[in-house]
Amino acid sequence: METTYREAMRTAIREALLQDDRVFLMGEDVGAYGGCFAVSLGLFEEFGPERIRDTPLSESAFVGAGIGAALNGMRPIVEIMTVNFSLLALDQIVNNAATLLHMSGGQFNVPLVIRTTTGAGRQLGAQHSHSLEGWFAHVPGLRILTPATVEDARGMLWTALEDPDPVLIFEHGSLYNLSSELAEDAGPVDIHAAAVRREGGDVSLITYGGTLPLTLEAADRLAAEGIEAEVLDLRTLRPLDDAAILATVVKTHRAVVVDEGWRSGSLSAEISARITESAFYELDAPVGRVCSAEVPIPYARDLELAALPSAERVVAAARQAVGGGG
Amino acid sequence: MNEHDARAAVYAAISQVAPDVETDGLDDRSRLRQDLELDSLDFLALVEHLARRAGVDVPESDYGRVGTVAALIAYVAEHA
Amino acid sequence: MVGEFRMPSLGADMERGTLVEWLVTPGDHVRRGDVMATVDTEKTVMDVESFEDGVIAELLAAPGETLTVGTPMARITPTPASVMAPPATAPVSTPVPEAEVEPEQTTPSPGARVPSATPPVRRLARGLGLDLTRITGTGKAGHVTRADVERAAAEQRTDAGAVRSVRVSPRARRLAGELGVDEANVAGTGPHGAVTGGDILRAAKGNEPTGAEGRPGAQNGPGPTPGPADPGQRATGLRRRIGTLMSRSKKTIPHYYLGTTIDLQAALTWMHAVNAQRPVSTRLVPAALLLKASALAARQVPELNGFYTEARFRPSPVVHLGVAVALREGGLVAPAIHAADTLTVDQMMERLRDVVTRARTGHLRRAEIADPTLTVTALGELGVDTVYGVIYPPQVALVGFGRVRERPWAQDGMLTVHQAVNATLSADHRVSDGLRGGRFLDLINDVLQRPEEL
Numbered sequence: 001m002e003t004t005y006r007e008a009m010r011t012a013i014r015e016a017l018l019q020d021d022r023v024f025l026m027g028e029d030v031g032a033y034g035g036c037f038a039v040s041l042g043l044f045e046e047f048g049p050e051r052i053r054d055t056p057l058s059e060s061a062f063v064g065a066g067i068g069a070a071l072n073g074m075r076p077i078v079e080i081m082t083v084n085f086s087l088l089a090l091d092q093i094v095n096n097a098a099t100l101l102h103m104s105g106g107q108f109n110v111p112l113v114i115r116t117t118t119g120a121g122r123q124l125g126a127q128h129s130h131s132l133e134g135w136f137a138h139v140p141g142l143r144i145l146t147p148a149t150v151e152d153a154r155g156m157l158w159t160a161l162e163d164p165d166p167v168l169i170f171e172h173g174s175l176y177n178l179s180s181e182l183a184e185d186a187g188p189v190d191i192h193a194a195a196v197r198r199e200g201g202d203v204s205l206i207t208y209g210g211t212l213p214l215t216l217e218a219a220d221r222l223a224a225e226g227i228e229a230e231v232l233d234l235r236t237l238r239p240l241d242d243a244a245i246l247a248t249v250v251k252t253h254r255a256v257v258v259d260e261g262w263r264s265g266s267l268s269a270e271i272s273a274r275i276t277e278s279a280f281y282e283l284d285a286p287v288g289r290v291c292s293a294e295v296p297i298p299y300a301r302d303l304e305l306a307a308l309p310s311a312e313r314v315v316a317a318a319r320q321a322v323g324g325g326g
Numbered sequence: 327m328n329e330h331d332a333r334a335a336v337y338a339a340i341s342q343v344a345p346d347v348e349t350d351g352l353d354d355r356s357r358l359r360q361d362l363e364l365d366s367l368d369f370l371a372l373v374e375h376l377a378r379r380a381g382v383d384v385p386e387s388d389y390g391r392v393g394t395v396a397a398l399i400a401y402v403a404e405h406a
Numbered sequence: 407m408v409g410e411f412r413m414p415s416l417g418a419d420m421e422r423g424t425l426v427e428w429l430v431t432p433g434d435h436v437r438r439g440d441v442m443a444t445v446d447t448e449k450t451v452m453d454v455e456s457f458e459d460g461v462i463a464e465l466l467a468a469p470g471e472t473l474t475v476g477t478p479m480a481r482i483t484p485t486p487a488s489v490m491a492p493p494a495t496a497p498v499s500t501p502v503p504e505a506e507v508e509p510e511q512t513t514p515s516p517g518a519r520v521p522s523a524t525p526p527v528r529r530l531a532r533g534l535g536l537d538l539t540r541i542t543g544t545g546k547a548g549h550v551t552r553a554d555v556e557r558a559a560a561e562q563r564t565d566a567g568a569v570r571s572v573r574v575s576p577r578a579r580r581l582a583g584e585l586g587v588d589e590a591n592v593a594g595t596g597p598h599g600a601v602t603g604g605d606i607l608r609a610a611k612g613n614e615p616t617g618a619e620g621r622p623g624a625q626n627g628p629g630p631t632p633g634p635a636d637p638g639q640r641a642t643g644l645r646r647r648i649g650t651l652m653s654r655s656k657k658t659i660p661h662y663y664l665g666t667t668i669d670l671q672a673a674l675t676w677m678h679a680v681n682a683q684r685p686v687s688t689r690l691v692p693a694a695l696l697l698k699a700s701a702l703a704a705r706q707v708p709e710l711n712g713f714y715t716e717a718r719f720r721p722s723p724v725v726h727l728g729v730a731v732a733l734r735e736g737g738l739v740a741p742a743i744h745a746a747d748t749l750t751v752d753q754m755m756e757r758l759r760d761v762v763t764r765a766r767t768g769h770l771r772r773a774e775i776a777d778p779t780l781t782v783t784a785l786g787e788l789g790v791d792t793v794y795g796v797i798y799p800p801q802v803a804l805v806g807f808g809r810v811r812e813r814p815w816a817q818d819g820m821l822t823v824h825q826a827v828n829a830t831l832s833a834d835h836r837v838s839d840g841l842r843g844g845r846f847l848d849l850i851n852d853v854l855q856r857p858e859e860l
Contacts, residue, residue: 226653253577253603284575284602319421323472323596346734360789363734366691367762374686386681386689
């Protein structure tokens, strides 16, 4: 069954609503309008305003409401339109959702799922295009998911709802129209392990979310030059699957991290540091990184593309890591 | 030219064209093309070298008679 | 204003090159066309020239570094400028010969005695990272000889261990320790020439006395000509690069193969008649005729002459014929004979000898290696009848000629003996098909039946 990422996500929400009446969706324009990225299209008609709730433009208020609902036994899915707007709810997410279990001595857990769109590439300007998932991956008490495939879009939500603690799902805006074959019986998937999306022995390309497709494209191009790249999709940014990262580096001895976030203080920096901490004596080359330019993401098409990671840049970084002789 | 001088001239020419070939203990039965791996340009250079240094002109019609080291030495001895 | 000397593109498929050796030093005058450095491309080692006149201000790359095409390697200050200007206190009246200025520019202490030495010895000292002023000369009047430099280098090695900084990856260092390999003696293939774990593993394998492959350069003692690198290492490196290029060819190019036997009786009769009247130095070989015929045929079948890049074929308006040249230490290179279709047979012969000589002495120039549009292997005279070639990307065809020899020839109901050769074509099915390929071989055949028109 050919399915888009958007449809897979909608199916996942619908299934959750059907299976558990504690589940409800709320956020800006998720109801009558069908969601800013049309993920919840048709759900309002099917489930009604009690379970598909439009909210005022106040991220702090509705994320706070979601935390309250979760504390009281519900299983809310809160949609924040883009990661840039999540900053308005940062206090609720970081100071409340992430800490309450700890501060209550283990009495109160927060089974909240927040979905938000991240990333650039669609000419939406600096305030709608940033990749801030790395910031959230910094915070203990949160689980950070970055579905990059249709299977993960279909399967991660239910597992996240089953998690007793807050989970943030970052959906890269460029992935919604990604289409691929999805098994009829596709269902929940794990949310703790990274996945090797392509096997190779010469260099590891480590990425997640929106940069997975271009990384796979880069791997194809490298293969044409005789460089076999292994592509690791992290899937979960917190907690990181250290074992998978270590395994691929031990296999190839060279790594390039591809991350749409800015390079300074980024998730790519964390991955690179972990590799040198745990696999230094396996390395044949410095860990390479391909990240976004250190500018607010430009609106103009050419400038936006120039600021973002591309398959060309990944190919160049991989060649650099492999050096002259392979 | 006696056989000794002819051998020296041939060895000198071989060393010029194929510096990696060790002429000490070189088997006389070695074939220039197959065993010493001289191609047609190398062979031409060899013949040219012999013409210049030993004064022996090997016309193309005689190329077939000088296929081995021994044959070439004999040819040079006979014609110089 | 300062110019930059950049890693040149020495072929359509060249993406990077490794600096083997600098042939200039800061302070040197260079003229446009002067050889600046030797560079190891994916295919061969070659000299690269300066594009401008000036003085070398600074070398930006170190030997062993692998640089992408276009990377600045040196800065050149156009003609006499600040670099060459003598200090204000120096007497301006006596012009200083260049040879004496050079060491002063590179010597740390300006007052130091500058010993005399021949340019090759200076270059050797530079290559070894030795300061000439610190070497005691044993020649006439303190003249520093090659032996002096070599002795100083040996002393430095035993004194201080590896003085030259070798980049070794963490993994390579660990493996070297575990396997007892001295990483300083291993050629690096990693980024910036770093020694990688794979290099150590290969070196460890090579050290085993039972290793069947051994070290290719070792059997005849030291190499006959001092090249930029040990010939054995060169051969190994070249072999690996050929492997990479040919793997790429076989992985990406859908080859098809055609073959035919061409009657050379007329062509060789004509050639023998010509040669009979000539001194050895201007005699022709059959390869020259075969190359000329191939060039003429390529002009008429553009689908076989050009480059396939970025998913499309670009035919070439000229025929730059690559000639596959086997190197005696192993491996092969395929430098180009430019505008081969416009050359007379004599010119072709001259260019062939010239380019083969250059290829074998490891000194191909840019003009000889750049961009062959179609490659011919015609020197395969070592006994095989037929050659099935692998195309050099980004070219789209390779022509092979086997051994020229007598065979029974049936014609007009008669059986006679003719000189003949097997011609083959390997071509890229993305660009051409058997019909065009067949036409090409047919054209070669036609041309060779009328040798006097070549």
